[in-house]
Amino acid sequence: MxxxxxxxxxxxxxxxxxxxxxxxxxxxxxxxxxxAAMLGMCTASYGQxxxxxxxxxxxxxxxxxxxxxxxxxxxxxxxxxxxxxxxxEDLVMAAYLAEQSSWAxxxxxxxxxxxAVAAIARKIxxxxxxxxxxxxxxxxxxxxxxxxxxxxxxxxxxxxxxxRDWFGADDPGGGVMPREGAMGxxxxxxxxxxxxxxxxxxLGFQVPSEPAGGHAIAGSWDQTRRRRDDLPAGLxxxxxxxxxxxxx
Amino acid sequence: MTxxxxxxxxxxTGVTDPHSRPRYYEVFARKDSSDxxxxxxxxxxxxxxxxxxxxxxxYDQHRxxxxxxxxxxxxxxxxxxxxxxxxIKPV
Numbered sequence: 001m002x003x004x005x006x007x008x009x010x011x012x013x014x015x016x017x018x019x020x021x022x023x024x025x026x027x028x029x030x031x032x033x034x035x036a037a038m039l040g041m042c043t044a045s046y047g048q049x050x051x052x053x054x055x056x057x058x059x060x061x062x063x064x065x066x067x068x069x070x071x072x073x074x075x076x077x078x079x080x081x082x083x084x085x086x087x088x089e090d091l092v093m094a095a096y097l098a099e100q101s102s103w104a105x106x107x108x109x110x111x112x113x114x115x116a117v118a119a120i121a122r123k124i125x126x127x128x129x130x131x132x133x134x135x136x137x138x139x140x141x142x143x144x145x146x147x148x149x150x151x152x153x154x155x156x157x158x159x160x161x162x163x164r165d166w167f168g169a170d171d172p173g174g175g176v177m178p179r180e181g182a183m184g185x186x187x188x189x190x191x192x193x194x195x196x197x198x199x200x201x202x203l204g205f206q207v208p209s210e211p212a213g214g215h216a217i218a219g220s221w222d223q224t225r226r227r228r229d230d231l232p233a234g235l236x237x238x239x240x241x242x243x244x245x246x247x248x
Numbered sequence: 249m250t251x252x253x254x255x256x257x258x259x260x261t262g263v264t265d266p267h268s269r270p271r272y273y274e275v276f277a278r279k280d281s282s283d284x285x286x287x288x289x290x291x292x293x294x295x296x297x298x299x300x301x302x303x304x305x306x307y308d309q310h311r312x313x314x315x316x317x318x319x320x321x322x323x324x325x326x327x328x329x330x331x332x333x334x335x336i337k338p339v
Contacts, residue, residue: 033291033302040305130301137297 012052017077019045072236080162089151096135272320
């Protein structure tokens, strides 16, 4: 698999997990239209994951293996989504950061020569607009509530460390292999942080700055998976494809 | 409206944040550029962003070419519904 395809699989698996987050949390929606929005984002996330799987493994067997045959050590979702949401504010923030960071990476593929990949990136961009707007709409509501704002700030502080980590580093010692002509991990991370600050700073939320030398996160970095550890067993049980005999 | 009924209404509409003020929005959409922009429904939301998103996901029966939301309280009534035919104050 090329490094572009490695990145695509990381995004696809992140969307798979994010879709499952929405499916699991839909009953926590704040109103009936919220249920519809969360289910819409759930199916859109699954659709994005499957579009990328089909691109990476066009054959039926290869596709089935990619979608249903992999174990927790092979799933490449963002570690940001490993810990389940602790409250409503944490759900909104984690989904926002996952969308914003995966879009930062996909948007770097909009101008790629591979038209199929560029088309997938465009489609994800169309849908990311709505997913991000859902989160920023809720940020405005939460910002007006003192306790909710505290929970949102706390979630941001905890999760943005892992969101930043997902981009890797540019230095050769970090084990990153930027594609020729593509933006490196640092440039993508900077763009991601600019977008987060643009959305959150006007509402009074502070995006924590990265300490010199980066945050200390347990585990050694695996650029291919964009992870440091295997997917937790509990999360794998939630996201694994059940009853594959029903699939066709 | 009593505070009790306000509380009840708030629960029914699902707005749990006491600081948010739900607004109602009318949703208009068209399937292609030859269609007129048509009223397809309404949504309640605490702000414009969530109104946009809720409308998009609730009224997703077609692949709309265009969709707009308008705050209901921004609508200026030209001709009211039956019952108020004479709007001018009698002398």
